[in-house]
Amino acid sequence: MITWRDARAGARAVFPALPANIPFGLVAGVAAVDVGFSGFEGVLLSGLWFAGAAQLAAIDLLEGNAPLAIVLVTALVVNARYVMYSGAIAPYFREFPRPMRWVASFFLLDVTFALAVTEFESERARDDLSFYLGAAVPLWGLWTVATAVGVLVGTRIPPAWGIDFAIPLVFLALLAPSIEGRASIAAAAIGGLGATIGAGIPLNLGLIVAALCGIVGGLLVDEWGDLRG
Amino acid sequence: MTCVADLPLTTVWAVLLGGAIGTFLLRVSFVEALAGREIPRRVERALAFVPPAVLAALVLPKLLLVDGSMAVSLSNHRLLAGIVAAGVAYRTEDMLWTVGVGMGVLWSLTWLGGGI
Numbered sequence: 154m155i156t157w158r159d160a161r162a163g164a165r166a167v168f169p170a171l172p173a174n175i176p177f178g179l180v181a182g183v184a185a186v187d188v189g190f191s192g193f194e195g196v197l198l199s200g201l202w203f204a205g206a207a208q209l210a211a212i213d214l215l216e217g218n219a220p221l222a223i224v225l226v227t228a229l230v231v232n233a234r235y236v237m238y239s240g241a242i243a244p245y246f247r248e249f250p251r252p253m254r255w256v257a258s259f260f261l262l263d264v265t266f267a268l269a270v271t272e273f274e275s276e277r278a279r280d281d282l283s284f285y286l287g288a289a290v291p292l293w294g295l296w297t298v299a300t301a302v303g304v305l306v307g308t309r310i311p312p313a314w315g316i317d318f319a320i321p322l323v324f325l326a327l328l329a330p331s332i333e334g335r336a337s338i339a340a341a342a343i344g345g346l347g348a349t350i351g352a353g354i355p356l357n358l359g360l361i362v363a364a365l366c367g368i369v370g371g372l373l374v375d376e377w378g379d380l381r382g
Numbered sequence: 383m384t385c386v387a388d389l390p391l392t393t394v395w396a397v398l399l400g401g402a403i404g405t406f407l408l409r410v411s412f413v414e415a416l417a418g419r420e421i422p423r424r425v426e427r428a429l430a431f432v433p434p435a436v437l438a439a440l441v442l443p444k445l446l447l448v449d450g451s452m453a454v455s456l457s458n459h460r461l462l463a464g465i466v467a468a469g470v471a472y473r474t475e476d477m478l479w480t481v482g483v484g485m486g487v488l489w490s491l492t493w494l495g496g497g498i
Binding site for chain 2: 172173175176177180188189190191194197198201202203204206207208209210211213215221224225228229230231232233234235236237238239240242243246247254255257258259261262314315316318319320321322323324325326327328329330331332336337338340341342343344345346347348349352353359360363364365366367368370371372375
């Protein structure tokens, strides 16, 4: 059973992470209606995917006329890191009853993962599921509400303001903390330059091919560093 | 520029639901289907490079390309705003500051330059 005391502890833990998601959610909402989703579809996108970077990547490709399969594959590559979180958190989630395991998995992303692992590994006698949902549900709620606000204002922003530029800016804000060390710099440089050079590749495949090259490049630099000790 | 509103409704829903289900399957993968298994070390390493590679691939073309061709010059306002925003992102790791400063620089340059 959910204990409110532990859920409140989760909510307190997630609180500092909430403000960043307001502009992110607003941009996701504005971008969704900008590309032609209805307001309802735009909010549903945030509510069901709960994956901002993938949502914006998908919107970007839809704007470029990419085929459905490319849109979906790209979104899933952007979200591939969740497999890493899934593997790391599985031993803890396995203690939950199955329906709750699924619910908990639905909310799994960078912030909830980081908070959960820190809490689960601590010696505090809290109910893990209560803490986790206490952190995850407010984050999801805020994300969805911020998107809804973005959807409402999005249609009123004149195109001359260039608000579409907020999308790469959001990606920049996410990119900065992901760069740690030489191998990730190589991954970013190859991915970024590759996508720029490959922008004209048919079917909008440039992005996905460049990203995969970047991942391989990062791995190679990583292994090379290992060999050198 | 296309518009999702022009797409058949089935396509719109295929994107919405396909992405939702696919994303959920990624999240639940090791919790459920692959329960008890470890992620191979090499796969885990590769996944760690997904964010820098993918995010840079999403950002750089937006800064370097104007109408599909390379535009590295002072008249490329988005490139200049992006460079300033990258500095802010690196220093603060804060989304509000990054987006705020980046948009501010873009608007200032546009205003100074007298139009887009």
